[in-house]
Amino acid sequence: MAVLEIRDLHVSVEDKQILAGVNLTIRAGETHAIMGPNGSGKSTLAYSVAGHPKYTITSGTVTLDGEDVLAMSVDERARAGLFLAMQYPVEVPGVTVSNFLRSAATAVRGEAPKLRLWVKEQKQAMTALEMDPAFASRNVNEGFSGGEKKRHEILQLELLKPKIAILDETDSGLDVDALRVVSEGVNRVHATGETGTLLITHYTRILKYIVPDFVHVFVAGRIVEEGGKELADELEANGYAKYLAADAADAADAAGAAPDAAGAAGAALSRPLPV
Amino acid sequence: MASADAALSIADVIATERDALGKQGHTSEGSIAVGVTPSTPKNPADARVTRMLSRDPDAFAVITGREEDWRFTPLARLHGLHDGTAAPTGVLEVTVTGAPVETIGPDHPLVGSALTPVDKAAALALRDFKEGQLVTLDGELAEPVVLSFRGTGQVSYGHVVVDAKPFAKAVVVLEHTGQALHSGNVEVLVGDGADVTLVSLQEWDDSSVHLSAQAAVVGRDARFTSVVVSLGGDLVRLNPTVTYAGPGGSAEFLGLAFADAGQHLEHRLFVDHEARNCRSRVTYKTAVQGEGAHTVWIGDVLIRAAAEGTDTYELNRNLLLTPDARADSVPNLEIETGEIAGAGHASATGRFDDEQLFYLQSRGITADEARRIVVLGFFTEILQQIGVPSLEERLITAIENELGTAAQVPA
Numbered sequence: 199m200a201v202l203e204i205r206d207l208h209v210s211v212e213d214k215q216i217l218a219g220v221n222l223t224i225r226a227g228e229t230h231a232i233m234g235p236n237g238s239g240k241s242t243l244a245y246s247v248a249g250h251p252k253y254t255i256t257s258g259t260v261t262l263d264g265e266d267v268l269a270m271s272v273d274e275r276a277r278a279g280l281f282l283a284m285q286y287p288v289e290v291p292g293v294t295v296s297n298f299l300r301s302a303a304t305a306v307r308g309e310a311p312k313l314r315l316w317v318k319e320q321k322q323a324m325t326a327l328e329m330d331p332a333f334a335s336r337n338v339n340e341g342f343s344g345g346e347k348k349r350h351e352i353l354q355l356e357l358l359k360p361k362i363a364i365l366d367e368t369d370s371g372l373d374v375d376a377l378r379v380v381s382e383g384v385n386r387v388h389a390t391g392e393t394g395t396l397l398i399t400h401y402t403r404i405l406k407y408i409v410p411d412f413v414h415v416f417v418a419g420r421i422v423e424e425g426g427k428e429l430a431d432e433l434e435a436n437g438y439a440k441y442l443a444a445d446a447a448d449a450a451d452a453a454g455a456a457p458d459a460a461g462a463a464g465a466a467l468s469r470p471l472p473v
Numbered sequence: 474m475a476s477a478d479a480a481l482s483i484a485d486v487i488a489t490e491r492d493a494l495g496k497q498g499h500t501s502e503g504s505i506a507v508g509v510t511p512s513t514p515k516n517p518a519d520a521r522v523t524r525m526l527s528r529d530p531d532a533f534a535v536i537t538g539r540e541e542d543w544r545f546t547p548l549a550r551l552h553g554l555h556d557g558t559a560a561p562t563g564v565l566e567v568t569v570t571g572a573p574v575e576t577i578g579p580d581h582p583l584v585g586s587a588l589t590p591v592d593k594a595a596a597l598a599l600r601d602f603k604e605g606q607l608v609t610l611d612g613e614l615a616e617p618v619v620l621s622f623r624g625t626g627q628v629s630y631g632h633v634v635v636d637a638k639p640f641a642k643a644v645v646v647l648e649h650t651g652q653a654l655h656s657g658n659v660e661v662l663v664g665d666g667a668d669v670t671l672v673s674l675q676e677w678d679d680s681s682v683h684l685s686a687q688a689a690v691v692g693r694d695a696r697f698t699s700v701v702v703s704l705g706g707d708l709v710r711l712n713p714t715v716t717y718a719g720p721g722g723s724a725e726f727l728g729l730a731f732a733d734a735g736q737h738l739e740h741r742l743f744v745d746h747e748a749r750n751c752r753s754r755v756t757y758k759t760a761v762q763g764e765g766a767h768t769v770w771i772g773d774v775l776i777r778a779a780a781e782g783t784d785t786y787e788l789n790r791n792l793l794l795t796p797d798a799r800a801d802s803v804p805n806l807e808i809e810t811g812e813i814a815g816a817g818h819a820s821a822t823g824r825f826d827d828e829q830l831f832y833l834q835s836r837g838i839t840a841d842e843a844r845r846i847v848v849l850g851f852f853t854e855i856l857q858q859i860g861v862p863s864l865e866e867r868l869i870t871a872i873e874n875e876l877g878t879a880a881q882v883p884a
Contacts, residue, residue: 248835249834249835250831251827251831271834271840272831272834272835273834273835273836273837273838273839273840275835276834276835276836276837276838277837281835282835284832284835287832288828288829288832289829290829290832290833290847290850291790291792291823291847291850291851292792292847292848292850292851292852292853292854293846293847293850293851294850297846297850298833298836298846301833301836301838301842301846302833302836302837302838305836305837305838305839305842306836306837337850354836358836358837
């Protein structure tokens with residue numbers, strides 16, 4: 199079974215540290231939710247694992263089934279089985295959805311899918327996501343509504359069948375119907391048991407449709423608390439305020455006693471959180 | 474001179490520059506220059522309606538590069554083709570398939586019947602060519618007529634006349650390969666009710682220079698399609714133009730150009746509507762990649778006072794594959810009558826940036842393949858409009874070859 203292991207990951211953007219020691223293990227068949235306030239570094243984690251050139255890994259490791267992910271190019275990571283559903287997927291002028299999907303499937307599977315079977319496969323996947331067939335002949339993300347973009351991302355998830363899928367704020371900007379359709383797509387992939395899912399979200403509403411096995415609270419570039427799905431309910435009720443307060447206190451301690459950064463991170467993880 | 478009053482601001486001008494999210498510093502330094510002039514030219518000398526035309530090269534002043542028509546063209550790289558200092562040293566080799574072709578000189582009565590030069594360079598070529606080709610089209614031709622020109626390192630002046638009799642229907646392909654400094658004009662006479670497609674394919678070697686005015690006269694209820702594909706050459710500068718000899722004519726201009734490092738590919742179109750109820754469509758797409766790669770698209774449309782019922786639209790799209798490349802786009806519309814069916818233009822230049830690259834790569838597609846997919850997709854839309862399947866395949870192959878040989882872009 200596939201396993202993604204993130205160990206003590208530190209990441210900077212333009213010399214500013216964003217991730218301060220992230221530890222996370224995701225196995226095929228598991229669903230993890232990372233929740234945290236804006237600016238906590240959730241998306242940075244997603245893009246760093248996918249290999250976006252903007253992010254510099256300063257220390258730590260990421261492995262997929264023991265292979266060093268950080269040594270791979272972006273396309274190698276995808277072919278190895280990583281998938282990132284993006285919050286703001288870009289337009290690709292002049293490239294139709296169907297050409298794009300077939301190119302991606304060819305790259306990830308290592309050979310071009312047989313045309314007849316592929317047409318059927320794509321059609322079925324689109325039907326399941328309640329997408330108009332005409333969508334396939336539109337240019338990638340050009341003039342797509344927010345909901346169409348997210349459906350298109352999940353369509354790729356279903357067709358590419360990755361070992362590990364990271365969904366970056368897939369719920370943002372969706373109305374209730376689109377949220378349901380998109381969530382059902384994620385659940386279909388989960389049901390195969392072949393894919394581990396990391397759901398990054400700011401809000402708890404998508405967790406009504408997708409039930410996580412693990413919830414991680416992400417503040418100031420690291421995971422500060424972990425639990426089961428009941429942790430999401432608590433966040434729904436109380437928000438992130440107490441974690442932010444703890445982080446501020448922690449920062450003050452760090453400034454006073456000047457311990458090293460790793461020590462501060464360790465302290466944050468081990469300190470019992472106020473209830 | 475032409476004046477488009479406020480009520481005639483039908484021109485639908487769109488100038489956009491796509492910026493992807495999370496733009497990287499090294500891609501934000503654009504040398505993009507998109508000039509869009511949605512109005513009549515400021516300088517009366519530039520207005521199409523008052524432009525001087527002559528067959529006599531001496532009637533034109535020496536080209537300095539400051540003229541509106543020449544401001545984008547690096548004159549030094551013309552090696553004298555524009556000022557009479559490039560003495561001819563030979564002719565292009567020509568191979569013809571599909572129809573008989575007659576060799577003609579400047580004195581042939583059809584020479585100058587569609588084209589009256591608008592600049593010194595075209596007038597020089599018209600005066601100085603030694604061997605031109607006359608293609609006479611009669612009836613419907615199932616197969617394209619192909620004139621394959623090959624340069625063998627000479628300075629040459631040439632001329633092609635396509636004379637399509639009434640109700641003729643044919644595709645004529647002009648292929649250009651090899652190494653040459655070549656200036657050659659093309660005239661197309663589209664008889665009443667005829668349907669002619671002229672394809673000009675530039676697959677020159679890297680050091681070649683090519684100047685060409687390509688003038689068509691479209692007869693009553695006739696159709697003319699100009700397809701221009703510019704891939705090779707150091708400098709290519711084509712001026713496709715059309716006038717209408719009677720009402721009901723239709724002209725379609727489809728063009729694509731791919732410039733890689735150091736190439737200058739310039740296409741200046743002029744659609745002159747004087748007859749009533751005629752139609753024109755211009756669709757040009759260019760992609761530029763690498764340092765000094767430069768495409769220029771100028772789309773001039775003049776709707777004269779008599780040209781009631783005119784329906785015209787022109788569109789230019791440019792794709793910047795690297796930030797050190799440049800695309801210029803200038804649509805101009807001069808309208809002298811309000812009694813028209815439609816007039817508009819759109820121009821947009823977008824970039825293929827790191828975010829697009831990341832997106833495609835994150836789906837397993839390699840960087841080289843990602844660029845290829847994007848450029849091919851961008852051009853395919855134009856090729857599909859040609860409507861001649863064998864030709865589409867031929868052109869897609871030419872573009873794939875060009876993309877395969879284009880200098881690889883540093884990551």
